[in-house]
Amino acid sequence: MGEGKIIKYTASAGSGKTYTLTREYIRYLLENPTAYRSILAVTFTNKAAAEMKRRILDELAKIAAGEKSSILDEIISASGKPLTGSSPGEDAKMILSAILSDYSRFSIGTIDSFFQKVFRAFAREIGVQTNFNLYLKHNRILKDSISGMVNNLTDGDALREWLVSYAGRLFDEGKRINLEKSIYDLAHTVFSEKYKLLPEEAKTKLSELDNIRVAISELEKSVSLFETTLKRMSSEALEIIDRNGVTDSMLAGGENGVGQYLRTLANGTIKQPFVVVSKSLENNKWKASRGDTSLVDLA
Structure with a gap:
């Protein structure tokens, strides 16, 4: 596996991390069919761990069946030759058979589960009974922390001023004000995989209230x-429609369709498009299915 060589991959969410890690895992397996027993593979969530396992097994099955595999092509291209004396397909069959008969050692899990295993393995050394149970109560701890923070805010506190400003925005938008719940919902972002993948520089910036104010201002x-x-474009669209004598019944969705949605936007009420409008956007079909056949594209 290259003694003393550390390879680091830096990637954002959705950029192909799982594909790259699957390729590297399979490369190690093709070099050593029993490598799965000694590879430590951990990720953030159970869902991601299950996806990683599925990808590896699916790719091995594809190679074993002699199907086209971009991962195998990349591995062979990088090495310049098959990685063992037999064919990759035979190697993959042997690896699959070994994993399926020794599945408990094909370990891909979460970071939490890995450290729990380590903790349990050294329970005696750290003075903990071996039959301990570990309970993670993130939600309860989070709620208590938020409640304590809100109750301890004082006049002149920068955070208090920010929360008052936030409550004011909610009021202006006609939304229900429940600061503790809003903070609780937002705080869950810190535990998400997307947040954990942010560069440290970005996390540092987000920890400063002044930076958050600037970001909020730009977003607003x-x-x-x-x-x-x-609003302007909706008004212009309605003018074109009216000028050409087009009625709601001639447009997709009839009286509760495209025309009504355009009027809603033109009046300044921004909301998600109706189902029929969403379908019209997806299919670029704006005329009612049973509408006036003389209706033409006015765009």
């Missing part, structure tokens, strides 16, 4: 510009 400007543009 972008949202305001988007909503203003949407």
Whole structure:
């Protein structure tokens, strides 16, 4: 596996991390069919761990069946030759057979589960009974922490001012104000895989209230510009429709379809499009299925 060589892959969410790690895992297996017994593979969530296992087994099955495999092509291209004396297909069959008969040692799990195994293995050394149970109560701890933080805010506190400003925005938008619940929902982001994958520099910036204020200000400007543009374009679309004598019944969805949604936007109410409008956007079909056949594209 290359003694003393550490390879680091840096990637954002959705950029192909699982594919790359699957390829490297299979490369190790093709070099040594029993390598799965000694490879430590950990990820953030049970879902990601299950996906990684499935990808590896699916790819091995594909190679064993002689099907086209981009992963195998990349491995052979990088090495310049098959990795063992037999064919990759035969290797994959042997590896699959070994894993399936020794599945408990094909270990891909979460970081939490790995450290629990380590903790349990050294329970005697750290003075803990071997039959201990570990309970993770993130939600309870989080709620207590938020409640304590809110109750201890004082006048002049920067965080208090920020929360008051946030409550004001909720009030202006006609939304229900429940600061503790809002903070609780937002705090779960810290435990998400996307947050954990952020560069440390980004996390540091997000920990400063001034940086958050700047980010919120920029987002509000972008949202305001988007909503203003949407309102203007909807009004222009309605003018074109009216000028050409097009009625709601001629448009997709009839009286509760495209025309009504455009009026909603033009009046300044920004909301998710109706189902029929979403379908029209996806299929680029704006005319009612039983509407006036003389209706033409007015765009």
